[in-house]
Amino acid sequence: MEESARGSIDVSLVVVVHGGGASNISADRKERVREGITRAATEGYNILKAGGSAVDAVEGAVIVLENDPEFNAGCGSVLNVKGDIEMDASIMDGKDLSAGAVSAVRCIENPIKLARLVMEKTPHCFLTGHGAEKFAADMGIPEIPVEKLITERSKKHLEKEKLEKGAEKTDCPKNLGTVGAVALDCRGNLAYATSTGGIVNKMVGRVGDSPCIGAGGYADNNLGAVSTTGHGESILKANLARLALFHVEQGKTVDEAAELALNYMKSKLKGLGGLILVSKEGDWVAKWTSASMPWAAVKNGKLQAGIDLCETRTRDLH
Numbered sequence: 001m002e003e004s005a006r007g008s009i010d011v012s013l014v015v016v017v018h019g020g021g022a023s024n025i026s027a028d029r030k031e032r033v034r035e036g037i038t039r040a041a042t043e044g045y046n047i048l049k050a051g052g053s054a055v056d057a058v059e060g061a062v063i064v065l066e067n068d069p070e071f072n073a074g075c076g077s078v079l080n081v082k083g084d085i086e087m088d089a090s091i092m093d094g095k096d097l098s099a100g101a102v103s104a105v106r107c108i109e110n111p112i113k114l115a116r117l118v119m120e121k122t123p124h125c126f127l128t129g130h131g132a133e134k135f136a137a138d139m140g141i142p143e144i145p146v147e148k149l150i151t152e153r154s155k156k157h158l159e160k161e162k163l164e165k166g167a168e169k170t171d172c173p174k175n176l177g178t179v180g181a182v183a184l185d186c187r188g189n190l191a192y193a194t195s196t197g198g199i200v201n202k203m204v205g206r207v208g209d210s211p212c213i214g215a216g217g218y219a220d221n222n223l224g225a226v227s228t229t230g231h232g233e234s235i236l237k238a239n240l241a242r243l244a245l246f247h248v249e250q251g252k253t254v255d256e257a258a259e260l261a262l263n264y265m266k267s268k269l270k271g272l273g274g275l276i277l278v279s280k281e282g283d284w285v286a287k288w289t290s291a292s293m294p295w296a297a298v299k300n301g302k303l304q305a306g307i308d309l310c311e312t313r314t315r316d317l318h
C-alpha cells in the first residue's frame with residue numbers, strides 16, 4: 001500500500017518539495033529533515049508570492065536543499081565506490097518544454113543552477129562531466145574543492161554500505177535521497193527541479209534518473225509538473241514522471257495518477273520510490289512506496305509537511 005498526502009484548496013500559487021524516498025529516518029534526524037524541507041517550501045513559495053516564475057521557485061527551493069547537508073544533493077551528496085561525489089540535476093519549464101540537465105558534476109555547489117544555465121544559455125538539454133564543468137567555469141560559477149561537499153555522515157554511510165552489501169545494490173532506496181520541487185505560478189506556468197548525489201556506493205560514471213527528462217521529472221503547462229525520487233534504474237525504465245502525467249492526460253486525478261505510476265514501477269520492476277505532482281489546476285499530491293519521503297507543500301499560504309503519513313503538520317505562513 002502506498003503512503004500519500006493530498007491537497008485540496010483553491011487554485012493559485014503552489015509549491016511542493018520532497019527530500020527523497022528513503023527507508024525509515026532515525027528519530028534524531030527527523031526534526032532537522034522536517035525543518036529543512038519546510039524551509040525549502042517556504043523559500044519557493046516566497047519567490048512565487050514576490051512574482052517570481054515557477055522556474056525561479058523550484059530552483060530556489062532546491063538550492064536550499066542542496067545547501068543543507070541533511071539531504072543527498074549538493075553538500076551531503078552520497079559517495080560513489082571510490083569515495084567521490086558525482087551529482088546529477090535537471091530542471092524544466094512547462095511553458096515551452098525547455099529543459100536543462102547536468103550529470104556526474106563534482107566541484108559545484110549548486111548543480112541545479114548549472115542545469116538552469118544549460119536550459120537558458122545553450123542550444124542543448126544535457127551536459128555531462130568535464131563538459132558540464134567547463135561550461136560552469138565559462139558561466140562564472142566557481143569551482144569548489146569536492147571535499148567541501150563531503151560530510152562525515154556520507155563517509156560513514158559509504159563504509160557501512162560496503163560492509164553490509166559489497167558493491168551489490170538492492171532496488172530499495174536506503175539513502176535519504178534526492179531532492180526535488182514542483183511549482184505553479186500566478187501566470188499558470190508549471191516547472192520542476194530535481195537534484196541528487198545518486199545512490200551510495202554507485203559505480204564511477206553511473207547516471208541515475210534525476211537528470212533525465214521524463215524520468216527524474218517533467219513539466220508541461222497543459223498537464224502538470226512532477227519530480228521523482230527512488231531507485232534510479234527503475235525510474236528510468238518506467239519513465240516515471242512522464243508516466244504519471246500520462247495518467248493525468250487520461251483524466252485521472254493527481255492522486256490516482258501518482259498511484260498508478262508508482263504501482264506500475266513496483267509491480268513491473270520491484271522498484272520503490274516516490275513523487276510529487278502538481279496539476280495545472282493546482283491540485284497536488286506527494287506519494288511514495290518507499291518507507292518514507294519527507295515532503296512539504298504550500299498552497300495559498302497554508303504549509304503542510306510530513307515524513308510519514310501519520311505525521312503531517314499544517315500551519316499558516318504569514
Ligand SMILES: NC(=O)C[C@H](N)C(=O)O
Nearest residue numbers: 177178198208229230232
Ligand atoms: N534517492 C534517490 O532518489 C536516488 C536517485 N533517484 C538515483 O537513483 O540517482
